[in-house]
Amino acid sequence: MASSRRRIGVPGLRGSSRAVPAATIARLPLYLRALVALQDVGVQTVSSEQLAAESAVTSAKLRKDLSYLGSYGRRGVGYSVVELRSHIEDEMGLTRDLPVVIVGVGNLGHALAGYGGLSGRGFRVVGLLDIDPRRIGEPVADVVVRPLDDLEDVVAAHAGCIGVVAVPAASAQQVSDRLVRAGVRSLLTFAPVALAVPDEVQVRKVDLAVELQILAYHEQARLAGAEAVAG
Amino acid sequence: MASSRRRIGVPGLRGSSRAVPAATIARLPLYLRALVALQDVGVQTVSSEQLAAESAVTSAKLRKDLSYLGSYGRRGVGYSVVELRSHIEDEMGLTRDLPVVIVGVGNLGHALAGYGGLSGRGFRVVGLLDIDPRRIGEPVADVVVRPLDDLEDVVAAHAGCIGVVAVPAASAQQVSDRLVRAGVRSLLTFAPVALAVPDEVQVRKVDLAVELQILAYHEQARLAGAEAVAG
């Protein structure tokens, strides 16, 4: 969903900048989560086959993916869970907490702010913004909801933060514009509209109705198939 | 994210079963939404260029995608908004409402149940289930929360329904197993774990931490690039 599909290197890095494919980057978080779970259970070494199973990918794909990061496994043995974890965290820039600003504190914004999976996975909610005066001042998971007008201040106070757009479709573009103008260059949006942003801004979009519609297609294809067989 | 990548034809359909690529199917909902918006504004005809802009894809991609459904455009003119809409709705099986069962009525389940984008886009929430006795009986958006034990009954009462897994990671596999055993063959999960399901079950996974981590990678790549330039 995020804009492009080009290989993403580190521009300006001299010499052999291994270019990690976008498809690989999208899977590294899956491996990371599986590794954390394994570490929690005390597992020290894991084979590509096992880790792939935990991550719901094929082992060949996993090995290819990891090969883009370098050779961190041992033949005949597998990968060190802690080593591999820290290599992936380094590669993805999860070594320190990233600030997250959530705009829109409706049901979804609440759910996000309260989602325990953020803190402890490299993220910290530093701002909750809403336009509704009735919600301002309300504490949600240790953070107090502030008025939308504070948007620029909050973003300025947290360089390199990620903006989350959890407002209705009608105001999503407007909010996106303000975030970008304030300096945000990574957006996660839940609004069911295409956001127009400058090229250098990364957007990822999560659309629940889209996910359900894709599932609907398969339900329907099954039905049509069954009818054809019966007919 | 959903299992495979194979072309999805209608098995058992005689003769030339056009196989629509998975990537195309994932984009049809975007076009559909744009078409609905255009229709609401009273637009009757749209070119691939315009519709592509509204959907944030390229016009060539859009035309290719639509060509898999057949030739519903007119050269020199464009596409009829209403015609194209109904063709896509047919193709995706959105001609009648699909029942949706949501398991887990925490913050996220609430957000989903209350999400206006479902009813009116081909879906109807027919069941809300939770294990917490304090939540049972509570009405959420016209549907009353029922105990988890009712799962099999609810699924049986709504053939071909989609199951939504909005429970904590620890119980996700268990819930998924029950849904599948009860007959559900399409799952949307928000739990940050890989669900093991039989081949014939379609799973789509939405993982907020994963989305943020992908954005984090880009933030970090930007930083590294800036440093390299500065150094």
Next chain:
DNA sequence: CCCTGTGAAATCCTTCACAGCC
């Protein structure tokens, strides 16, 4: 043996560019 790392093949997806129709 077991298991990783990786070229090479195969597949899938996107983009190009233009023939053909309005």
Next chain:
DNA sequence: GGCTGTGAAGGATTTCACAGGG
């Protein structure tokens, strides 16, 4: 002239299969 529909080219991603180290 404008615009769709589509082969063909070009990329990207996945899979294969095996060389090579432990």
